[in-house]
Amino acid sequence: xxxxxxxxxxxxxxxxxxxxxxxxxxxxxxxxxxxxxxxxxxxxxxxxxxxxxxxxxxxxxxxxxxxxxxxxxxxxxxxxxxxxxxxxxxxxxxxxxxxxxxxxxxxxxxxxxxxxxxxxxxxxxxxxxxxxxxxxxxxxxxxxxxxxxxxxxxxxxxxxxxxxxxxxxxxxxxxxxxxxxxxxxxxxxxxxxxxxxxxxxxxxxxxxxxxxxxxxxxxxxxxxxxxxxxxxxxxxxxxxxxxxxxxxxxxxxxxxxxxxxxxxxxxxxxxxxxxxxxxxxxxxxxxxxxxxxxxxxxxxxxxxxxxxxxxxxxxxxxxxxxxxxxxxxxxxxxxxxxxxxxxxxxxxxxxxxxxxxxxxxxxxxxxxxxxxxxxxxxxxxxxxxxxxxxxxxxxxxxxxxxxxxxxxxxxxxxxxx
Numbered sequence: 001x002x003x004x005x006x007x008x009x010x011x012x013x014x015x016x017x018x019x020x021x022x023x024x025x026x027x028x029x030x031x032x033x034x035x036x037x038x039x040x041x042x043x044x045x046x047x048x049x050x051x052x053x054x055x056x057x058x059x060x061x062x063x064x065x066x067x068x069x070x071x072x073x074x075x076x077x078x079x080x081x082x083x084x085x086x087x088x089x090x091x092x093x094x095x096x097x098x099x100x101x102x103x104x105x106x107x108x109x110x111x112x113x114x115x116x117x118x119x120x121x122x123x124x125x126x127x128x129x130x131x132x133x134x135x136x137x138x139x140x141x142x143x144x145x146x147x148x149x150x151x152x153x154x155x156x157x158x159x160x161x162x163x164x165x166x167x168x169x170x171x172x173x174x175x176x177x178x179x180x181x182x183x184x185x186x187x188x189x190x191x192x193x194x195x196x197x198x199x200x201x202x203x204x205x206x207x208x209x210x211x212x213x214x215x216x217x218x219x220x221x222x223x224x225x226x227x228x229x230x231x232x233x234x235x236x237x238x239x240x241x242x243x244x245x246x247x248x249x250x251x252x253x254x255x256x257x258x259x260x261x262x263x264x265x266x267x268x269x270x271x272x273x274x275x276x277x278x279x280x281x282x283x284x285x286x287x288x289x290x291x292x293x294x295x296x297x298x299x300x301x302x303x304x305x306x307x308x309x310x311x312x313x314x315x316x317x318x319x320x321x322x323x324x325x326x327x328x329x330x331x332x333x334x335x336x337x338x339x340x341x342x343x344x345x346x347x348x349x350x351x352x353x354x355x356x357x358x359x360x361x362x363x364x365x366x367x368x369x370x371x372x373x374x375x376x377x378x379x380x381x382x383x384x385x386x387x388x389x390x391x392x393x394x395x396x397x398x399x400x401x402x403x404x405x406x407x408x409x410x411x412x413x414x415x416x417x
Contacts, residue, residue, distance in 0.1 A: 007191035011198025013176035018144035026093040033089040036167030050155040066256030070126035116142035118200035125206035128156035141402040151184035193218040225388035227338035228258030235346035236269035294322035339388040341373040362395035
């Protein structure tokens with residue numbers, strides 16, 4: 001395959017399809033989403049068989065447990081894909097919404113209309129569910145999309161692609177509105193991120209190495225996050241039962257995800273009471289603990305190094321630091337956080353408000369697990385990714401994050417004097 005020529009043709013088709021999708025009615029887009037859900041349901045056996053082949057190949061190729069976890073489509077994950085399509089179909093269509101209408105002194109009326117970005121390129125690793133999430137959100141927000149999944153999920157993604165194509169066709173929309181790259185050649189990524197004439201924005205989802213490469217080499221704007229170094233701080237005014245449950249869930253609910261807690265910060269006043277109980281619970285689940293000197297004086301743990309504080313483990317490993325107060329916890333977060341998600345456990349309203357105001361991350365939580373930092377949990381239907389950038393979109397990127405705004409002006413023969 002001539003990858004350069006192939007990608008140029010994919011880009012051309014996407015640009016052409018983007019105009020048709022931008023003009024599609026909400027009803028047409030919803031029909032495509034629901035028809036895709038039905039096609040998925042009808043093709044469940046085929047999809048699960050394809051996923052099993054990907055998993056077997058992954059094991060043979062030495063994929064680690066975190067990547068295999070992301071790659072697997074469990075029965076619950078399959079139902080989640082279908083539910084995600086239906087939920088996105090039920091969400092309000094952002095396209096065409098006009099806000100901030102006002103009359104100017106000249107007599108014209110001015111507002112802002114929400115519009116699609118155009119063509120969205122998405123590059124991701126392992127998770128086949130991203131194929132459905134990304135396709136559904138781009139479609140509902142009026143965008144064409146080009147999806148380049150990891151080679152380890154190639155069979156799964158191609159099976160999903162057939163269902164999406166069927167859904168688009170049943171709704172009378174161009175199948176090229178959602179294109180899934182049909183080659184595992186890495187050169188396709190290099191072409192995709194350097195086609196500004198065809199692609200309006202790139203969203204990379206994967207490991208830090210992938211995202212750094214995309215960010216450095218792209219000639220197209222990128223919506224991204226590099227790391228998910230998430231913190232939970234247990235305050236001395238915390239309800240310790242809440243603290244125990246939150247700290248356990250944030251780390252052990254799933255390991256290979258970007259919203260899992262990687263560092264636990266504990267106020268010195270409550271550390272002797274809460275840490276032994278947590279250490280036992282973590283030990284029962286096979287979590288390796290690494291701690292500061294004050295932590296290791298209370299529980300058994302390996303020595304935490306400077307590198308540990310700055311590491312996204314994506315594994316059953318946890319760094320623990322005992323701090324004097326919330327100010328020291330926030331200083332630690334400011335130094336080591338990746339800007340993804342942080343949480344405080346406290347019953348002190350004033351401290352909670354201060355934490356919310358001063359911690360500079362895309363999601364900041366009070367008395368809740370960091371695992372809630374997710375588009376589905378936020379009611380976005382799904383997410384196309386998490387953005388830790390501060391321009392355009394921040395946090396889980398759903399429908400609104402895949403649109404922009406343009407000024408619209410209404411007059412009645414007005415001319416400027």
